[in-house]
Amino acid sequence: xxxxxxxxxxxxxxxxxxxxxxxxxxxxxxxxxxxxxxxxxxxxxxxxxxxxxxxxxxxxxxxxxxxxxxxxxxxxxxxxxxxxxxxxxxxxxxxxxxxxxxxxxxxxxxxxxxxxxxxxxxxxxxxxxxxxxxx
Amino acid sequence: xxxxxxxxxxxxxxxxxxxxxxxxxxxxxxxxxxxxxxxxxxxxxxxxxxxxxxxxxxxxxxxxxxxx
Numbered sequence: 001x002x003x004x005x006x007x008x009x010x011x012x013x014x015x016x017x018x019x020x021x022x023x024x025x026x027x028x029x030x031x032x033x034x035x036x037x038x039x040x041x042x043x044x045x046x047x048x049x050x051x052x053x054x055x056x057x058x059x060x061x062x063x064x065x066x067x068x069x070x071x072x073x074x075x076x077x078x079x080x081x082x083x084x085x086x087x088x089x090x091x092x093x094x095x096x097x098x099x100x101x102x103x104x105x106x107x108x109x110x111x112x113x114x115x116x117x118x119x120x121x122x123x124x125x126x127x128x129x130x131x132x133x134x135x
Numbered sequence: 136x137x138x139x140x141x142x143x144x145x146x147x148x149x150x151x152x153x154x155x156x157x158x159x160x161x162x163x164x165x166x167x168x169x170x171x172x173x174x175x176x177x178x179x180x181x182x183x184x185x186x187x188x189x190x191x192x193x194x195x196x197x198x199x200x201x202x203x
Binding site for chain 2: 129
């Protein structure tokens, strides 16, 4: 929700004021639970310089948001179901790993079939994907 | 099952610097892009003091992943 931009406080407060239903994501978790980034980063040692930069940006966001907003950011669930749709950040099992662009039906079914919804929407990978379907 | 990805609102990594969201109309997904003042956001990044603001600003401006 609020890491890496100029206005983390304004974003979180606006979402709260609107009363939007949200799901938690990995960059939210690394703000209210910093060790989450370390746990993920240890699996990609060659990318440590990037993670060091991400860690510094997250520390600034964390300090700007303050304890009360960080506590609120820990509350959203991993899954929101609305009608026939389930919304997740990466998957219902992980905030940090999701199918990359161009996944096959088998991978989508394996990751999102567990949700048992006609429509599943996820984010995490930054890239749009429309209308991919699985059996 | 239909699976769609929202993409990122501000860092779509597709070379398009416009903001983005996913609209479900009768459960049919459609990506919508919205022009916003990218220069203003980059100026805000530079003035509000986060570390590595230039790096984030390059990604916002280019709409692509950039090395720190």
